[in-house]
Amino acid sequence: MPQCPEEMPVCKAxxxxxxxxxxxxxxxxxxxxxxxxxxxxxxxRGCVVKIGCxxxxxxxxxxxxxxxxxxLENPQLVATQHGFGDYC
Numbered sequence: 001m002p003q004c005p006e007e008m009p010v011c012k013a014x015x016x017x018x019x020x021x022x023x024x025x026x027x028x029x030x031x032x033x034x035x036x037x038x039x040x041x042x043x044x045r046g047c048v049v050k051i052g053c054x055x056x057x058x059x060x061x062x063x064x065x066x067x068x069x070x071x072l073e074n075p076q077l078v079a080t081q082h083g084f085g086d087y088c
Contacts, residue, residue: 028076029074029075029076032075032076032079033072033075035052036051036052037050037051037052038050038051038068038071039051040064040065040068042061045059045060046058046059046060046061046063046064047060047061047064048064049064049067049068051071051079051084052084053084054082054084056082
C-alpha cells in the first residue's frame with residue numbers, strides 16, 4: 001500500500017497576476033489619471049481646462065476637448081509636454 005507523502009510545503013508568497021504588456025500599460029495609465037482631477041470651465045470664447053493644480057486656456061471648446069482626449073489616451077506624454085508631470 002502506498003504511503004502518504006509528508007506534509008506538502010505551502011508557498012506563502014502572493015501570487016502576481018500574469019498581465020500582458022498592454023494590460024500593464026493600461027493599469028499604469030489608470031493610476032496616473034487617478035492622481036489629478038480634471039475640470040472644464042467653458043467661457044464665451046474658448047475654455048479653461050484644469051488638471052490638478054495647472055490651468056490651460058484654449059481658444060475654442062473643441063481644442064480643449066481634443067487636448068483632454070489626448071490626455072486620457074496618454075496621460076504621461078501630455079503631462080510631460082505641458083510640464084506638470086509630478087508637480088501637482
